[in-house]
Amino acid sequence: MTGAGPVLVVTNLDDPTADMVISELHDRAVPVVRLDSGDFPHALSVAATITSNGVEGTLSTPSRTADLSTVRSLYYRRPSGFAFPHLEEQDARFAVAQARYGLGGVLASLPGCRYVNHPHGIGNAEFKPSGLAAAASAGFLLPPTTITSDPDTARAFIKRHGPVIYKPLSAPLYRIDGVSSTVEVAEVAVDDIDEAVGGTAHLFQQRVDKVADVRVTVIGDQVFAVRIDSDLLDWRTDYSRLSYSVVPLPHGITGSLYAYLSHFGLVFGAFDFAVDHQARWWFLECNPSGQWYWLEHETGLPMLTAMADLLERKSR
Known part of the structure; x- marks a missing residue:
C-alpha cells in the first residue's frame, strides 16, 4: 500500500539528530532506509520507472532496498553533494547534473510520500530575501533590512x-588556513563600508535592542518555543554561554508560523526571533533544515516524539 513502507532519511554520515530519529523509529518497528545522495552511484543505486501511478522502482544501498511506491515519509536533512572526482572537469559537471536531476528528481516525486521537508521547498526557503518577504506577508515584525551591492546605499x-x-545571505564552506570557519553576524559602521561592497550582494539589518532570543521549532502540528538567554549578538557562536527556558507564544504568532510554512510547502521549520525590551518578537529567519534535538536535551520538550510521529504518519 502506498505510504505504508519505510521512512527514507536523506543525510550525511555525521548527523547525530538523524541518528536519534532513526533510533526512535526503530524502537517503534518502523522500517528505515538511510542514504546520502552523495554516495551515488558508488554506494547507492536507483532503478525507477514513471507509470500512470507515478514513480515506481527501487532505491538501494549496500544494506537496504526501498520500494519507491511504498515510501511513507522522506526526512530530508543534510546530504553531501554529488561528486565524480575520477572524471575530467567537463564530464564531472555533466555527471553531477544528471545525478541531481535524475536521482534528485526521483526523490522529489515519490507518490503518497510525506516530505519533512520537500527538497524543493527547502531550496526556495533558503533564499533569505524570499524568507523575509514571506515573513512580512505572514504578519511577523521585521527589522528594517536592505540587500545591496552599492556602497552608498549601504x-x-x-x-x-x-x-x-x-549577515551573510548564505553560509557555504569557508576555510581560513585550511580550517572551516563561520562568517559571523557582526555590527557594522559607516566607516567599515568601502568599495569592496560592490563585489557581491550583502544583507544589512537594523540591530534589535534585544533582551533574549527565542527559537521556535514547528514539527507538524506541534510548536515548541525556547527562550535563549546570553550576552551574545549571535548565540550560535558559543553554546557554553547559553541558558534555556520554555516560553509561551505571543497571541497570534501561531497563525503566522503556519502561514510562513504554508507559503513554502513546509511541515518543519526552526524559527529564530529576537525579543526586545517591550517584549516584541522580531523575526530573524527560519531554517527549513535547522537543528533541534539539543533543545530537547536542555528542556525536556518531547520534540523527538513529535518528529517520529510526523515521519511515522501517526495522528495524535
Missing part, C-alpha cells in the same frame, strides 16, 4: 537605521 542605510548588523 552607508545611507547605516546612517538611517544604525546600529546595523551584517
Whole structure:
C-alpha cells in the first residue's frame, strides 16, 4: 500500500539528530532506509520507472532496498553533494547534473510520500530575501533590512537605521588556513563600508535592542518555543554561554508560523526571533533544515516524539 513502507532519511554520515530519529523509529518497528545522495552511484543505486501511478522502482544501498511506491515519509536533512572526482572537469559537471536531476528528481516525486521537508521547498526557503518577504506577508515584525551591492546605499542605510548588523545571505564552506570557519553576524559602521561592497550582494539589518532570543521549532502540528538567554549578538557562536527556558507564544504568532510554512510547502521549520525590551518578537529567519534535538536535551520538550510521529504518519 502506498505510504505504508519505510521512512527514507536523506543525510550525511555525521548527523547525530538523524541518528536519534532513526533510533526512535526503530524502537517503534518502523522500517528505515538511510542514504546520502552523495554516495551515488558508488554506494547507492536507483532503478525507477514513471507509470500512470507515478514513480515506481527501487532505491538501494549496500544494506537496504526501498520500494519507491511504498515510501511513507522522506526526512530530508543534510546530504553531501554529488561528486565524480575520477572524471575530467567537463564530464564531472555533466555527471553531477544528471545525478541531481535524475536521482534528485526521483526523490522529489515519490507518490503518497510525506516530505519533512520537500527538497524543493527547502531550496526556495533558503533564499533569505524570499524568507523575509514571506515573513512580512505572514504578519511577523521585521527589522528594517536592505540587500545591496552599492556602497552608498549601504552607508545611507547605516546612517538611517544604525546600529546595523551584517549577515551573510548564505553560509557555504569557508576555510581560513585550511580550517572551516563561520562568517559571523557582526555590527557594522559607516566607516567599515568601502568599495569592496560592490563585489557581491550583502544583507544589512537594523540591530534589535534585544533582551533574549527565542527559537521556535514547528514539527507538524506541534510548536515548541525556547527562550535563549546570553550576552551574545549571535548565540550560535558559543553554546557554553547559553541558558534555556520554555516560553509561551505571543497571541497570534501561531497563525503566522503556519502561514510562513504554508507559503513554502513546509511541515518543519526552526524559527529564530529576537525579543526586545517591550517584549516584541522580531523575526530573524527560519531554517527549513535547522537543528533541534539539543533543545530537547536542555528542556525536556518531547520534540523527538513529535518528529517520529510526523515521519511515522501517526495522528495524535
